[in-house]
Amino acid sequence: MTDASSVEKHGAHATAGPAADDEMELARMGYKQELKRDLSLMQNFGVSFSIISVITGIPSLFLFGLNTGGPAVMVWGWIVVAFFTTLVGLAMAEVCSAHPTSGGPYFWAAMLSKSENAAFASWVTGWFNLLGQVAVTTGISFGCANFISTLATFDTGFVPTANTTIGIYAAVLVTQGLINTFGVHLLKYINNVSVWWHAVGTTAVVIACLAAAPEHQSAEWVFTQFIDNTGLDGDGWGTRASHAYVVVIGVLMAQYTLTGFDASAHMTEETHNAALMGPIGIVMAIGVSAVLGWFLILGLLFSIQNLDGTVNSETTQPVAQIFLDTVGSKGAIVLMVIVIGAMFFCGTFSITSNSRMMYAFARDGGIPGAKFFHKVDTKRKSPVRTVWLACTLSFILGLPSLGSTVAFSAATSIATLGLYISYGIPIALRVVYRDRFVRGPFHLGRFSYPVAIVACVWILFISVAFILPQANPVTDQTLNYSIVAVGIILVYALGFWLLSARKWFTGPVKQIAAEGMGIDVMDPANAARLEEEAEGEKAR
Numbered sequence: 001m002t003d004a005s006s007v008e009k010h011g012a013h014a015t016a017g018p019a020a021d022d023e024m025e026l027a028r029m030g031y032k033q034e035l036k037r038d039l040s041l042m043q044n045f046g047v048s049f050s051i052i053s054v055i056t057g058i059p060s061l062f063l064f065g066l067n068t069g070g071p072a073v074m075v076w077g078w079i080v081v082a083f084f085t086t087l088v089g090l091a092m093a094e095v096c097s098a099h100p101t102s103g104g105p106y107f108w109a110a111m112l113s114k115s116e117n118a119a120f121a122s123w124v125t126g127w128f129n130l131l132g133q134v135a136v137t138t139g140i141s142f143g144c145a146n147f148i149s150t151l152a153t154f155d156t157g158f159v160p161t162a163n164t165t166i167g168i169y170a171a172v173l174v175t176q177g178l179i180n181t182f183g184v185h186l187l188k189y190i191n192n193v194s195v196w197w198h199a200v201g202t203t204a205v206v207i208a209c210l211a212a213a214p215e216h217q218s219a220e221w222v223f224t225q226f227i228d229n230t231g232l233d234g235d236g237w238g239t240r241a242s243h244a245y246v247v248v249i250g251v252l253m254a255q256y257t258l259t260g261f262d263a264s265a266h267m268t269e270e271t272h273n274a275a276l277m278g279p280i281g282i283v284m285a286i287g288v289s290a291v292l293g294w295f296l297i298l299g300l301l302f303s304i305q306n307l308d309g310t311v312n313s314e315t316t317q318p319v320a321q322i323f324l325d326t327v328g329s330k331g332a333i334v335l336m337v338i339v340i341g342a343m344f345f346c347g348t349f350s351i352t353s354n355s356r357m358m359y360a361f362a363r364d365g366g367i368p369g370a371k372f373f374h375k376v377d378t379k380r381k382s383p384v385r386t387v388w389l390a391c392t393l394s395f396i397l398g399l400p401s402l403g404s405t406v407a408f409s410a411a412t413s414i415a416t417l418g419l420y421i422s423y424g425i426p427i428a429l430r431v432v433y434r435d436r437f438v439r440g441p442f443h444l445g446r447f448s449y450p451v452a453i454v455a456c457v458w459i460l461f462i463s464v465a466f467i468l469p470q471a472n473p474v475t476d477q478t479l480n481y482s483i484v485a486v487g488i489i490l491v492y493a494l495g496f497w498l499l500s501a502r503k504w505f506t507g508p509v510k511q512i513a514a515e516g517m518g519i520d521v522m523d524p525a526n527a528a529r530l531e532e533e534a535e536g537e538k539a540r
Contacts (some may be wrong), residue, residue, distance in 0.1 A: 001436075004073075008108070014322055021273075025100065025217075026100075026269060029099065029101050033269070035102070035269045035356075035382070036381040037270050037271065039188060039267060040271070040272060040277070042195070043191050044264050044268075044281035045195075045264065045281040045284045045285055046191040046192065046194060047263045047264060047279070047352065048282060048286075049146075049195060049285040049288060050191065050194040050198060050346055050349045051136070051260035051263045051302075051346055051350050051353060052258060052263070052285055052289040052351050053140070053198060053342055053343070053346035054289050054293035054296055055201060055205065055338075055339055055342040055343075056144075056301070056343045057256055057257025057258075057259075057293075058257055058293060058296055058297060058302075058319075058340055060146070060147075060250065060343075060412075061140065061142075061253040061256060061412060062318050063317070063318050064470075065250065066307075066310070066318060067230060068228075068230055068250040068252070068470065069227065069229065069246050069251075070226050070227025070228075071221060071227070071301050072225055072226045072249050073246070073250040073251065074297055074301065075294075075297060075298065075301070077250060077251040077253075077254050078254040078290075078293060078297055079442065080251070080292035081254035081255050081256060082254070082452070084458040085255070085258045085286055085290070086290070087458065087460060088424075088427070088455040088459065089261055089285075089286040090283060090453040090455075091430070091448075092105075092265070092423055092426075092427065093279030093280070094434055094440070094442060094443050095112070095426055095427065096264070096265045096268070096278050096279045096282060096437065096440075096442075097278070097279040097440030098273045098437070098439055099440075100274035100437055100440070101268060101270045101360065102265075102266050102268065102359065103266075103357070103360035103363075103364065104127075104262050104265040104266050104360070105129050105423060105426050105443060106122045106123075106125075106126030106128065106360075106361060106422070106508075107360070108125075108426035109425050110507040110508050111427060111435055112436070116425070119499060119505055119506050121425060121429065122364075122366075122496050122508065123271075123501060124425065124493050124497075124506055125422050125425045127489055128418050128422040128425075128489060128493075129262070129357060129418065129422030130357065130358065130367070130418075130420055131363065131371060131418035131485065131489045132414070132417070132418025132420070132421070133353065133354040133357050133358075133390070133418070133484070134390065134393045134394050134418075135394075135398055135412075135414040135418055135485070136350055136354075137347060137354055137356075137390060137394040138395075138397040138398045138414075139256065139408070140346045140397075141173055141347040141394065142169050142408060142411065143343055143400045143408070143515075144340060144343035144409070145165050145166075145169035145172050146166040146316075146317065147317065147320070147336060147339055147340050147343060148168050149164060149165050149168055150315050150316060151320075151337075151340065154324075154329055155329055157158050162401060163402070166398065166399070166401065168268035169395070169398055172323055172347065173347075173351075173393070173395055174346075176348045177351060177391040178349050180352055180382070181387055181388075183380070184382040185380065187349075188264045189347070191349070193345075194342075197338075197341055198292075198345070201341070202292050202295075202296050202341075204335075205296070205335055206296055206298075206299030207322070207325070209298075209300065209302075209303035209327070209335075210299055210302060212327045212328075213302070213303045213305065213326045214325075214326075215305060217302050217303075217304055218299060220302045222302055226246075228243070228246050230246060230472055233474045236472060237249070237469070243467075248416075248468070249465060251462075251465070252289040252409065252412065252413060252466055252470075254293075255416050255420075255466075256412040256416045257289075257293060258286060258290065258293070258354070259415060259416055259420070260350065261282050262282075263349065264277055264279075264281035264285065265442045266353045266356040267281075267352075268362070270356075271532055275440045275442070276440075276441045276442055276504075283375060299436075300322055302368060303322050303325075303326050304320075304325075305326070306325070310322060310325075323335045351387060353392060354386075354390040354394075355386040355389070355390050356383065358373060358383070358386035358390060359374060359383035363509065364508050364509045365504070365506075365509060366505065367507055368419055373385050373386060373389060397414070409470060409480075410479075410481045410482050410485075411482075413466040413467070416466055417462075417463055417482060418486070420463065421459065421486075423458070423459060424455070424459035424463075427459075428456045430452055431452045431456060467480065467482055467486065467494055
């Protein structure tokens, strides 16, 4: 995705140069280096890979998948979603390469808009990205709490309730917050462990289940069986509406799982050679996760011993029942620990990414209490205050689970919608203002425009699909409240903008000029680079 001319054109960030090159790039965007920059490509990739976490998303929504389309939708829907998600990732990576900063999508939206619309585009994108970031942490860590509750029932008399699960969820968030507060210097090492845990752990789960299963489902069942259990009284959406409707809402499992790869963008201010490594991290995370996730789905489906017993398992988690049916209680404990460990790593890095986005948005005055939340802990060089803001908001978003049977799938819908809408806005702006786009070292050449268009169409499709009812009949217990959460953010963002924010929010704030960083503008290479970037900014 690179060529010689682009490397020459963006030499300061197209090669693995010293940290000063990255600082100059950050200064060009108007920011000073406050976060500790010590991540490599593999560690940048690892954050997104750990947040996508196929061994978190698939087990968490496996019951939803079995009931909403069954094996056929789970297997083939994954391939379709992976293809379109890859296109979204490629379009995002191209924009990330041009603007590698922790702000991610909301910063890109400002840079890709006309100057008179930049602040508004940045404001709306930022709030949808914040909603998605909070919701994805909720989905991950609440799923972790659910699996811990399930594990506690093995060979015991423990019966989990909504209250106990919420308590475990709070404990998980607090622990993850503490790691992001006091263990920030260890995150890159934890990241390395997480990558191997996910890769080796997922492989081990698949092999263990397939090797130990007394019987295997037929290939015909795995690849073609359609199931519609979306009706609480037996009258599912496939009967009331159509099977196509069930297929559309059934791809939530795949789309939610393949979400969160913007983490590589949010970590660019901590990554060496960020304009190239950040985009590559995005694409690598999607590609590796897509392949690994498909094999995990196949392994679990082939290992199902009794469909009714799996769907209606007393453990409430069909994946846990598959473990019990294949490897026994002791083996199941080991496999559950692998899954829970992956979920915990996933949630930890979700908070890392979330806090960086909030820090950047606060730095630009985009959230209430911005002056308080944009402070960086000078000792740890980490945005500790937004770490705990992320934990608090994620806990609040999980509270509806106390009174709703579909709260978890709704939270995953909110995460998917919030994040993908925030991905789609800058991609759409890149399409509309294609002549103003100044590309970075990672670009798609002649495929750039068509890939961006298809990505926008796909995001529009899922934005409608995931606010639709997921259970029939629709009651206060089965309401897909993602439309409520998205509506609140939309009303807040537009209403607050009209009433107040348009008067003071100006979009990304320029903290410094290049000279303020001690960059030698008389150096021919630096001078040429800064002049070129200034022309690009002027064109916008």
